[in-house]
Amino acid sequence: MIKSPESFFSHSGKSMKRSAIREILKVLTKPEMISFAGGLPAPETFPVEDLKKIVLEVLEKNGPESLQYGITEGDLKLRRLLVERHKAHGLDIALENLIITTGSQQALDLIARILIDPGDYILCGLPSYLGGLNAFSAYGAKLKGIPLDESGMQPDKLESTIVHLRELGRKIKFIYLIPDFQNPAGITMPESRRLQIIRIAEKYNILIIEDSPYREIRFEGEQQKLICQLDTSGRTITLFTFSKILAPGFRVGWVIGNAGILDRIVTAKQTADLCTSAFVQKVIALYIEKGLLEKNLVKTIKLYRERRNHMTGCFKKYMPEGVTWTEPQGGLFLFLTMPGKTDSEAILKKAIERNVAFVPGASFFCNRTGCNTMRINFSYSDLKDIEEGVKRLSEVIKEEISANT
Amino acid sequence: MIKSPESFFSHSGKSMKRSAIREILKVLTKPEMISFAGGLPAPETFPVEDLKKIVLEVLEKNGPESLQYGITEGDLKLRRLLVERHKAHGLDIALENLIITTGSQQALDLIARILIDPGDYILCGLPSYLGGLNAFSAYGAKLKGIPLDESGMQPDKLESTIVHLRELGRKIKFIYLIPDFQNPAGITMPESRRLQIIRIAEKYNILIIEDSPYREIRFEGEQQKLICQLDTSGRTITLFTFSKILAPGFRVGWVIGNAGILDRIVTAKQTADLCTSAFVQKVIALYIEKGLLEKNLVKTIKLYRERRNHMTGCFKKYMPEGVTWTEPQGGLFLFLTMPGKTDSEAILKKAIERNVAFVPGASFFCNRTGCNTMRINFSYSDLKDIEEGVKRLSEVIKEEISANT
Numbered sequence: 001m002i003k004s005p006e007s008f009f010s011h012s013g014k015s016m017k018r019s020a021i022r023e024i025l026k027v028l029t030k031p032e033m034i035s036f037a038g039g040l041p042a043p044e045t046f047p048v049e050d051l052k053k054i055v056l057e058v059l060e061k062n063g064p065e066s067l068q069y070g071i072t073e074g075d076l077k078l079r080r081l082l083v084e085r086h087k088a089h090g091l092d093i094a095l096e097n098l099i100i101t102t103g104s105q106q107a108l109d110l111i112a113r114i115l116i117d118p119g120d121y122i123l124c125g126l127p128s129y130l131g132g133l134n135a136f137s138a139y140g141a142k143l144k145g146i147p148l149d150e151s152g153m154q155p156d157k158l159e160s161t162i163v164h165l166r167e168l169g170r171k172i173k174f175i176y177l178i179p180d181f182q183n184p185a186g187i188t189m190p191e192s193r194r195l196q197i198i199r200i201a202e203k204y205n206i207l208i209i210e211d212s213p214y215r216e217i218r219f220e221g222e223q224q225k226l227i228c229q230l231d232t233s234g235r236t237i238t239l240f241t242f243s244k245i246l247a248p249g250f251r252v253g254w255v256i257g258n259a260g261i262l263d264r265i266v267t268a269k270q271t272a273d274l275c276t277s278a279f280v281q282k283v284i285a286l287y288i289e290k291g292l293l294e295k296n297l298v299k300t301i302k303l304y305r306e307r308r309n310h311m312t313g314c315f316k317k318y319m320p321e322g323v324t325w326t327e328p329q330g331g332l333f334l335f336l337t338m339p340g341k342t343d344s345e346a347i348l349k350k351a352i353e354r355n356v357a358f359v360p361g362a363s364f365f366c367n368r369t370g371c372n373t374m375r376i377n378f379s380y381s382d383l384k385d386i387e388e389g390v391k392r393l394s395e396v397i398k399e400e401i402s403a404n405t
Numbered sequence: 406m407i408k409s410p411e412s413f414f415s416h417s418g419k420s421m422k423r424s425a426i427r428e429i430l431k432v433l434t435k436p437e438m439i440s441f442a443g444g445l446p447a448p449e450t451f452p453v454e455d456l457k458k459i460v461l462e463v464l465e466k467n468g469p470e471s472l473q474y475g476i477t478e479g480d481l482k483l484r485r486l487l488v489e490r491h492k493a494h495g496l497d498i499a500l501e502n503l504i505i506t507t508g509s510q511q512a513l514d515l516i517a518r519i520l521i522d523p524g525d526y527i528l529c530g531l532p533s534y535l536g537g538l539n540a541f542s543a544y545g546a547k548l549k550g551i552p553l554d555e556s557g558m559q560p561d562k563l564e565s566t567i568v569h570l571r572e573l574g575r576k577i578k579f580i581y582l583i584p585d586f587q588n589p590a591g592i593t594m595p596e597s598r599r600l601q602i603i604r605i606a607e608k609y610n611i612l613i614i615e616d617s618p619y620r621e622i623r624f625e626g627e628q629q630k631l632i633c634q635l636d637t638s639g640r641t642i643t644l645f646t647f648s649k650i651l652a653p654g655f656r657v658g659w660v661i662g663n664a665g666i667l668d669r670i671v672t673a674k675q676t677a678d679l680c681t682s683a684f685v686q687k688v689i690a691l692y693i694e695k696g697l698l699e700k701n702l703v704k705t706i707k708l709y710r711e712r713r714n715h716m717t718g719c720f721k722k723y724m725p726e727g728v729t730w731t732e733p734q735g736g737l738f739l740f741l742t743m744p745g746k747t748d749s750e751a752i753l754k755k756a757i758e759r760n761v762a763f764v765p766g767a768s769f770f771c772n773r774t775g776c777n778t779m780r781i782n783f784s785y786s787d788l789k790d791i792e793e794g795v796k797r798l799s800e801v802i803k804e805e806i807s808a809n810t
Contacts (some may be wrong), residue, residue, distance in 0.1 A: 002610075002612075002638060002639050002640050002663060004665075005663055005665035005666045005669070006665070008520055008578065008579075008612055008666075009519055009520065010518070010519060010520050010521050010522045010525070011517030011522050012518060012522075013518065013520060013669055014575070016669070016672050016673060016676070018671070018672050018675065019675045019676075025476075026476065026641045038474070038643065040473060041475060043469030043470075043472070043473060044459050046468060046473075048464050048468035048469070048470040048472070051464055051468075051472075052464050052465075053460055055460045055461075055464070056457055056460070056461065059453050059456055059457050059460070061458075063451060064447075064448030064449075064451050064453070066654050067447060067448070067453070067456075067652035067653070067654035067655070068446070068448060068451075068652070068653060068654050069443070069445060069450040069648075069653045069654070070475050070524070070654065071430075073407070074457055083498075095510075096542070100728060101677045102507055102656075103581065103678050103679060105677070105678050105679045106677065106678045107441060108676070109676055109677050109678070113415070113417060113418065113543075114414055114415060114417070114418030114421075115413055115414065115415050115418060117415045117416050120415070125604060131675075131679070131771070133678045134675070136678040138518075138673070138676050139415070158474060173413065174413075184448070189629070205407075207407075207413055212778075233407060234407050243474075247472035247473070247684070248472070248473060248474045249471050249472035249473050249474070249475065249682060249683040250472070250682055250684060250799075251507075251678060251679075251680070251681065251682040258407060258410055258577045260410035260411070261410045261413075264414060264418055264421070264570070267421050267422070268418070268421060268543070269424050270423065270424045270536075270539070271421070271424075271510070271536065271539045271540040271543050271785070272510070272511065272514050272515070272677065273507045273508050273510050273656060273678070274510045274656075275656070277655055277656040277682060277683065277685060278654040279654045279655060280684065280685065309648035323480065343791070368735075374490050
């Protein structure tokens with residue numbers, strides 16, 4: 001037998017790390033566990049009955065075509081429907097500015113592949129989506145975190161970091177942003193802040209990756225323009241997905257941006273998986289065409305709003321003094337901060353024993369700070385589980401805080 | 406507007422090439438075109454009626470679960486069914502030795518990612534599958550082609566190349582093989598040849614990537630053991646796919662090999678696409694469970710055998726003297742060789758004008774030889790189109806040969 005497979009691994013193969021979140025999720029299979037950990041949509045939002053009709057119609061009318069290889073750019077009908085839908089929402093793009101990917105995780109991976117050389121710097125939020133950070137690191141990127149305030153990434157800190165890195169001769173490839181209901185912080189960037197960031201990106205000729213999985217799940221407040229709508233220099237690449245507005249089990253996302261950049265992403269996609277499943281793309285296209293997506297979104301938003309309200313209500317009721325949390329206007333997550341030295345990794349161990357789980361905040365900080373924070377998902381659990389889970393979690397937090405004082 | 410997106414591209418982003426085959430396929434949309442170019446399964450083999458029942462049953466019984474995120478390793482039921490099926494075919498593996506990928510193209514990509522550092526050497530057949538070669542090149546691999554004879558890769562040439570590269574201080578990562586009905590050559594390696602290659606891989610401690618998409622499409626002759634069945638040192642990673650035995654539109658493949666290597670592929674898959682569509686995996690699992698895959702395979706093999714027979718019959722009838730071709734015992738392709746200086750790229754241009762297409766052989770030779778060869782697909786076109794296509798193609802070849810003499 002081969003002794004150590006490690007001896008065959010590439011530099012990247014040796015250094016890649018498992019996602020902390022996906023590893024936590026794997027141990028949460030006990031039915032009595034209440035999980036606030038994953039970014040899972042509520043199963044109640046999956047339109048199973050509508051999909052039964054849709055899949056039958058696709059197989060009936062497009063059977064052979066839906067089961068064959070498709071073109072790498074994505075199903076033409078789905079792309080056209082998405083272009084039309086964006087136009088209706090005020091974003092005027094051509095077909096060549098939109099391609100389909102196998103979930104938006106694939107878009108993060110392919111963007112990293114075509115843009116990042118080992119040692120290139122990526123500027124990201126402190127905190128920021130772990131799956132994005134891991135995708136960039138896998139290609140040898142250096143991650144530099146920029147602190148957030150209540151409006152998102154801080155422009156002065158962003159600019160001073162750019163100046164500092166440039167002085168050191170470092171190459172900065174892009175700024176990674178999640179402007180709407182940020183994962184994990186739940187913060188939304190107002191338009192003025194978006195414009196500030198765009199101006200900095202222009203000034204220093206840096207690209208912007210705008211990751212927008214939650215945008216359509218807004219409970220309240222005014223929709224902010226996309227960064228790619230505000231950016232007049234065409235340096236923004238925006239990522240969308242059906243995972244949070246329809247079903248993650250389909251693995252379909254889409255990317256909007258400069259045609260020259262998308263062309264290169266398509267080339268990378270040819271070797272990555274040839275094309276995204278033609279079958280699921282045709283199912284989604286027909287689902288949109290029949291107006292069912294809009295119908296289901298209304299239902300999803302209503303359910304998640306109710307769960308967020310209940311979650312923050314339970315926090316107020318049960319959490320000890322000194323614990324604070326963000327109150328997101330949409331999305332799937334809120335972010336909880338505990339007093340100074342309270343360690344969320346220690347809390348997670350005890351919480352799992354009491355059958356409640358979350359993701360420790362430090363996972364999302366590329367500089368490994370944020371040890372006293374945690375990401376809480378409010379989309380997956382029902383109202384009863386939310387209350388019981390918050391109760392259990394608040395008890396562990398209380399114990400940990402008093403042990404530390 | 407950003408002037409040149411190229412200035413942002415990584416070294417890999419700048420150097421990656423479009424697949425010659427997928428680019429040819431895109432121009433072949435005219436309905437009057439007879440295409441022997443793609444590796445497309447016959448749409449007649451897609452079990453549309455059976456799948457209607459299956460997708461309904463999946464949505465009925467596993468709706469929410471099939472629409473949710475799945476684990477990165479793949480659907481547990483599908484993996485168990487595949488392990489059992491391999492056991493029934495004489496390959497005894499554990500669950501940890503099998504994972505699911507988004508088509509076998511993703512497996513090629515992820516294997517390249519975890520194994521290849523820029524400058525590492527990969528040994529491949531002359532010719533060999535372009536999608537594999539492009540995946541390896543994308544990670545900076547140097548490709549070294551080893552000539553084939555009628556039994557596949559030549560062991561003496563393989564060994565002398567290894568010795569030569571080692572003398573030069575080069576690192577060789579793996580040997581890439583398609584032992585059954587090789588793409589594009591249509592050649593099958595007999596067991597004795599497989600054992601010779603395994604012995605060389607052991608002697609020099611090199612891994613073997615066994616790509617096996619066509620294995621189950623055998624028309625005649627005796628099934629040869631898989632390389633991973635014969636290899637007692639566990640250095641073989643074997644790739645399978647549902648694309649040729651069920652439907653490429655699902656994008657589902659699987660990989661068998663050393664658990665330590667698969668574990669690293671799973672880590673890479675987390676950042677590549679999180680997981681393969683749970684929905685299509687559950688559809689395929691139920692399809693297999695009901696015994697429908699075996700039923701459909703019988704039908705597919707019968708159809709392709711008939712088409713191959715007709716194709717080689719038409720070659721005998723129409724092709725000018727000096728043209729030779731392989732007669733594969735299975736798979737989807739045969740390989741045609743023309744007299745010395747006849748250039749298949751020049752022929753393709755004229756052939757497309759007459760509405761028949763193929764892939765020029767040089768695409769499959771990493772050293773860009775093989776200009777007088779072409780890959781012909783016999784699975785996609787019906788008998789009438791096969792005859793008409795061969796007739797048109799033979800006329801162009803005849804003209805090109807006489808123009809050259």
